[in-house]
Amino acid sequence: MERADDDARKIRRDRTGSGCPVGRGDNGTWQVSGYPAARAVLRSADTVQAGLGIETVEKLPARIRRPVLYRDGPEHREHRRQTARYFTPRRVDEHYRELTERVTRKHLAALRTEGEAWLEDLTFGVAIDVACGVIGLTRSRPGIQGRLERFFPEKFGKPGLTRCARRKPRPSGRGKPERSAERS
Secondary structure, three states, rough: OOOOOHHHOOOOOOOOOOOOOEEEEEOOOEOOOOOOHHHHHOOOOOOOOOOHHHHHHOOOOOOOOOOOOHHHHHHHHHHHHHHHHHHHHHHHHHHHHHHHHHHHHHHHHHHHHOOOOHHHHHHHHHHHHHHHHHOOOOOOOHHHHHHHHHHHOOHHHHHHOOOOOOOOOOOOOOOEEEEEOOOO
């Protein structure tokens, strides 16, 4: 049986395909709608890195090679070509699944022990530990998470590569940390 308000909840989409799939949102950000348009934008040689402190990286002396994260164009494509074989679905499954599961278990055990943690810290820690395992930085000096947090801006759009103090205490009212299910 159809309810009277079902029609009001439906999203009306223009099926003719007219209109540009790229536009600016009310907040000033560029928005791309549809897979073909997004793919074209991302593959375009005119698309370049934005945010994550790119403004600071662009000011580096020419003799300093840009970090991989900030490369564009042919240099970016060459780097992708050189590393693609290490991240095929089969290679990830065969070589990195056990690493990812082990790292995740370690972080979950720490959560259970502590009883609570910030979700962003948990996920960042897992990502860092997995990336370090993949590229062989398993015996590097401790504190890589803190060094990366100081490198990247707290909020996207602010320049990175700054010498800031350790992360400031979390402002009150920002929410609660995640709690272990065992202690909830």
